[in-house]
Amino acid sequence: MLLEGQLPWPSCRVMDCGGKRSATPLWPAATVSIHRLVPPSESAVVASLCRRSPKSPVRPLTPHPLLVAANSALAGVTLQRSTKRMSDAQKFRIGVLGSGKGSNFVAIADAIRAGQVPAEVAIVLSDVENAGILERARERNIPARFIAPGKFRTKLEDEAEAAFVAALRETKVDLVVLAGFMRIIKSGLMNAFPNRIINIHPSLLPSFPGLEAWKQALDHGVKFTGCTVHFVDAGVDSGPIIGQQTVPVLDDDTPETLHQRIHTAEHELYPKCVAAIARGEVEVRGRRVVGKLR
Numbered sequence: 001m002l003l004e005g006q007l008p009w010p011s012c013r014v015m016d017c018g019g020k021r022s023a024t025p026l027w028p029a030a031t032v033s034i035h036r037l038v039p040p041s042e043s044a045v046v047a048s049l050c051r052r053s054p055k056s057p058v059r060p061l062t063p064h065p066l067l068v069a070a071n072s073a074l075a076g077v078t079l080q081r082s083t084k085r086m087s088d089a090q091k092f093r094i095g096v097l098g099s100g101k102g103s104n105f106v107a108i109a110d111a112i113r114a115g116q117v118p119a120e121v122a123i124v125l126s127d128v129e130n131a132g133i134l135e136r137a138r139e140r141n142i143p144a145r146f147i148a149p150g151k152f153r154t155k156l157e158d159e160a161e162a163a164f165v166a167a168l169r170e171t172k173v174d175l176v177v178l179a180g181f182m183r184i185i186k187s188g189l190m191n192a193f194p195n196r197i198i199n200i201h202p203s204l205l206p207s208f209p210g211l212e213a214w215k216q217a218l219d220h221g222v223k224f225t226g227c228t229v230h231f232v233d234a235g236v237d238s239g240p241i242i243g244q245q246t247v248p249v250l251d252d253d254t255p256e257t258l259h260q261r262i263h264t265a266e267h268e269l270y271p272k273c274v275a276a277i278a279r280g281e282v283e284v285r286g287r288r289v290v291g292k293l294r
C-alpha cells in the first residue's frame with residue numbers, strides 16, 4: 001500500500017488486487033449517476049456527472065451539492081453544462097488497461113459484439129509489450145498500444161502515466177476498465193478520470209482484498225468465494241461494489257482449480273457491470289451502488 005502525496009484528494013492509498021494495482025479517489029458521500037463522460041477539457045467535471053447517455057432512459061438528475069462544491073474547489077472549472085456529447089449518437093467508450101492475457105477484456109469485447117453491452121472498446125493499453133491482451137485486441141481490430149512503463153517495477157513513471165492519460169483522453173473514453181493491470185495508478189490517471197475507473201477482484205469483497213485472493217479464500221476455509229466489480233477508490237479493493245458473483249469452494253479444490261472457476265465467473269460478471277454503467281443504470285449513493293445488472 002502506498003500513499004500518493006500532493007493530491008487534491010485527502011489521501012490516496014494504492015491497492016494490489018489479485019495481482020493488479022490501482023487506486024483512484026471517490027467523492028465522499030456523493031450521489032452521482034454513472035453515465036457518459038467528456039474529458040474535463042471539454043466540459044466541467046460536474047456537468048459530466050449530470051448527463052445521461054443518449055441511449056439511456058431519460059431521468060432528470062441533479063448533482064449532489066457536495067459533489068458540486070467538491071468539484072468546483074478541486075477542478076477549478078466553470079460549472080457549465082456541455083451539450084457536445086449529449087447531442088451525438090456516439091457510443092459509450094471504454095478504455096481497457098491490462099498487463100496479462102486479457103481474458104476479461106475478451107469477455108467484454110465478445111459481449112459487446114453480441115449486442116449485450118451498448119459500448120465500444122475505444123482502446124486497449126498495456127504496460128507489457130507482448131501482453132496477450134494487446135494481441136487479443138488487434139485480432140479484433142481494436143486499437144491497442146504498448147506504453148513503456150519506465151524504470152519502476154510496480155508503478156508507472158510519471159511520463160508513462162501521462163502517456164496513458166493522453167491516450168485515454170485522445171480516444172475520449174467514458175470509462176476506464178482495469179482488467180489485470182499490474183501497475184500502480186497514480187494521481188495523473190485518477191485526476192483525469194475521477195469516478196470513472198472500475199476494477200475486478202477475484203474474491204467477494206470486502207473479504208480477501210489484495211494478492212492471490214483465491215488462495216486466501218482457500219486457506220481461510222470459506223465455502224463460497226467469487227468475484228467483485230467495484231469502483232476504484234482511495235482504499236485497498238474498497239470502492240463501492242457494482243456487482244458480485246459467487247463461486248462455491250469445493251472439497252478437492254486447489255488454488256488453481258478455484259482460480260479458474262473464479263475467472264469464469266469474472267467473464268460473466270464484468271460485461272454485465274460495464275453494460276449497466278454504459279446504459280446509465282448505475283447510481284452511486286455513498287457506499288452503495290444501486291442499479292440492476294442484467
Ligand code: GRF
Pocket residue numbers: 017018019020098099100101102103104105179180181200201202263266
Ligand atoms: C483477473 O483474475 C482479475 O481478477 C485480476 O486480474 C486478472 C486478469 O486476468 N484483477 P485476465 O488478464 O483478464 O485474464
